[in-house]
Amino acid sequence: MAERPVFIPSVDTPGFVKVVSFDIPWASGFAPVQKQKNVKSLHAAAAAGGYAPLLEISTKSEERAGRHLSAFHLKVQSEHGEIPLENAFQGSKVFEHGGPYTDLYLTDPRSAKRDPRLQESGRLVAFEFEGYEFPLQPMTSFYDWLYLNAIFPHRVWLRDRIDGQVRYAGFTDIEFNPNKSVNCQARSCALFVALMRANLLEKVMSSAEIFLKTMSEQSRRRAVRVEQSGQLHF
Structure with a gap:
């Protein structure tokens, strides 16, 4: 068994992304067919929990949009x-x-x-x-900024594919192990969709400063909420 997360776009959640994890039977091995078995197991577990449909964001995705959204294929504009x-x-x-x-x-x-x-x-x-310094907190902010910048020029195509006739409930990356890594392309994709649904995408992508300010405010709200509930963890 293995525990893997599903990233849910949520305009009402501080940070814009809700993370729900599921225990699934794990098919070991590096062959693509084994990876796809794990994707199907995770998506089936999530569907039983009320989260469907999901899109796998990786080169192992069976969907064209999921493969195109893999960070492996993405490039960022720079000087x-x-x-x-x-x-x-x-x-x-x-x-x-x-x-x-x-x-x-x-x-x-x-x-x-x-x-x-x-x-x-x-x-x-x-x-x-590009001459701008990004702090380490919130932890995923710099990776998120790069990812969003890479896919932002394709936002019309993406709105059609992942938030149009098929409105995905969440996103996964079967290669991501939360015990070993912090940044995840599926999480960044969920953030993109949440910002799009909240009509904030154009605003936050106007500058790194506005993006960081928005995400920092969201993170602070999360910390306050958790602290008030008596469950603050570091």
């Missing part, structure tokens, strides 16, 4: 031209003793992720991209 999302994320890290290592923008994503400087430069303190 260096279009660069892979992974390169933008890794090359923008600022550490105690170095960074950002913007030369990573121009290498391949696998090399960018494995560059030894990312492990040898001390504690991560911020992200810097």
Whole structure:
């Protein structure tokens, strides 16, 4: 068994995304067919819990829209031209003793992720991209900003595919393990849809400053709500 999350767009939830996790039987192995078995198990468990339909956001998705929304395929506009999302994320890290290592923008994503400087430069303190510094809190804000920027130019196509005739209740990424990672493309996609449904998308994408202000306010509201309920966890 394994526990995996479903990310639900929710305009009424602080942070705009509700996370619901389900225990599913886990098919081990790296073959695509095994991954798709796990996707189907997760979606079936979620449907039994009242969340359907769902869209898998990864290269393992059986839906064209899900494959196109995989961060593996996405690129971000920068002063260096279009660069892979992974390169933008890794090359923008600022550490105690170095960074950002913007030369990573121009290498391949696998090399960018494995560059030894990312492990040898001390504690991560911020992200810097296009002259703007992103703090580490809220935790997923910089990755979300990159992801939203990558898909924002295609918002009309996306509105049709994922919020039109088929209105997805949530999004999954079967490769994402919440015990090992923080950022998730399915979560970022759910955020995009929630902002779109709240008619806030154009506003928050007008600048990094407005995006961060909006997300920070949402995070603070969440902390206050949880604290008032006596369940504040760090």
